[in-house]
Amino acid sequence: MEFETSRKLALLAEDHPIPEDHVARDKLEQALKDMEVLIAGKEVIARWGDYRTSYELARDAYRDAYRDAYNHVRREVESTLVAVRQRATYQNAPADRGDAVVEKVFGPKGPCYYPEVSLGSATSLLEAAAKRSLTSLAQAIVALPGYRFQVEGELLALTMPPEPPEPGEKAWDWRPGVALGGRRFKTEAEVDEALSQLAWELKARIREGYTVVVK
Numbered sequence: 001m002e003f004e005t006s007r008k009l010a011l012l013a014e015d016h017p018i019p020e021d022h023v024a025r026d027k028l029e030q031a032l033k034d035m036e037v038l039i040a041g042k043e044v045i046a047r048w049g050d051y052r053t054s055y056e057l058a059r060d061a062y063r064d065a066y067r068d069a070y071n072h073v074r075r076e077v078e079s080t081l082v083a084v085r086q087r088a089t090y091q092n093a094p095a096d097r098g099d100a101v102v103e104k105v106f107g108p109k110g111p112c113y114y115p116e117v118s119l120g121s122a123t124s125l126l127e128a129a130a131k132r133s134l135t136s137l138a139q140a141i142v143a144l145p146g147y148r149f150q151v152e153g154e155l156l157a158l159t160m161p162p163e164p165p166e167p168g169e170k171a172w173d174w175r176p177g178v179a180l181g182g183r184r185f186k187t188e189a190e191v192d193e194a195l196s197q198l199a200w201e202l203k204a205r206i207r208e209g210y211t212v213v214v215k
């Protein structure tokens with residue numbers, strides 16, 4: 001059972017690696033290499049104590065990196081939530097409807113909900129990473145401004161009557177939360193490409209004679 005867990009951890013580290021600049025990166029890589037040497041030499045059973053020591057080092061290193069990344073996202077989300085609630089768009093919105101808008105994104109069923117997680121065991125670490133991988137945590141930081149923009153736009157709409165369309169005007173609703181929700185970015189180039197695609201789509205709608213309305 002413990003050996004199977006160690007292999008799951010190794011696969012997790014391969015699919016969702018620790019950031020290169022994290023202090024635990026070298027420790028994890030060395031521990032994984034030591035594990036692989038014992039596996040390749042078919043010495044796991046004979047040298048189980050050594051294998052287990054390397055596995056525990058790898059587990060602890062990955063857990064440290066995961067905890068740091070998860071807590072970083074939680075802090076950023078909390079900071080964003082505080083900023084949203086301090087703005088006039090939230091304070092001037094009808095209380096129940098304004099809270100519903102915020103809850104939809106930051107509440108338990110929302111994409112920006114990050115409760116405390118238990119990482120006391122390898123199993124709990126694997127379970128947490130299955131729900132929110134290190135890769136997705138990095139992407140969450142990139143996506144957070146888009147979710148804030150979405151929430152503040154919906155809050156503003158609650159306090160302002162919709163602008164009537166001009167005679168003959170064709171409107172096209174653009175929802176940035178839908179356009180960006182779930183996207184994964186690993187590099188700055190990928191962010192630039194995604195924004196370029198969005199810009200192309202919006203400009204295409206305008207060329208077709210539509211007025212783009214942000215929802």
